[in-house]
Every structure is written in structure tokens, then in C-alpha cells.
Amino acid sequence: xxxxxxxxxxxxxxxxxxxxxxxxxxxxxxxxxxxxxxxxxxxxxxxxxxxxxxxxxxxxxxxxxxxxxxxxxxxxxxxxxxxxxxxxxxxxxxxxxxxxxxxxxxxxxx
Numbered sequence: 386x387x388x389x390x391x392x393x394x395x396x397x398x399x400x401x402x403x404x405x406x407x408x409x410x411x412x413x414x415x416x417x418x419x420x421x422x423x424x425x426x427x428x429x430x431x432x433x434x435x436x437x438x439x440x441x442x443x444x445x446x447x448x449x450x451x452x453x454x455x456x457x458x459x460x461x462x463x464x465x466x467x468x469x470x471x472x473x474x475x476x477x478x479x480x481x482x483x484x485x486x487x488x489x490x491x492x493x494x495x
Contacts (some may be wrong), residue, residue: 388434
């Protein structure tokens, strides 16, 4: 799989690939499983999958532009910018190959 990694495959050394929270979830999953505590195996989207999603929807430059012009001292502007970016991501299309890898129904983001 190119764009996802299951928790049972992740270690803390995978932070650059899936981020700190997901790598920690992988470690926790593995440690609990070793203690015979049943935990559903989830998955993390890789950084490559995230960038692919942005590029597929032509969002990379738009988000970069929004962040570049943002006044970090203006808390209200920061909140508006964050809300706008979240809205763009929520309404973006999932690339079909990423969707298939994640096991999703077409164009339905969880």
C-alpha cells in the first residue's frame, strides 16, 4: 500500500511518514496486542497520501497562499483561516486510488 499504513505496522520511528500521533497509536496498538488486549487495527494516512490529496484537488498553492498572508498575531484571522482550510478539505474529492486503498465508498470521506 502506497498511501496508508496500518497501526500494527507502525513504530515511533515512523513519525516522518505518518506523524507523531499516528506513530504513537501504532506503538500503543502493538503493546496492547502483545498483552492480549483486543484493539481494532486502524490505519494512518501517510504524509505522501496527504500531499497527494492536496495536489489532486489543486489545494496546495491555495492553502500556502492563505497561510503566507496570514497575520499570526491576529487570533480571529487565524481562526477564520483555519475554518476556511478545514472547509476546503472537507469538500474536496478523494482521489479514486487513495479511496480504494482506504476501503472507502466513492467520494465519501469519513
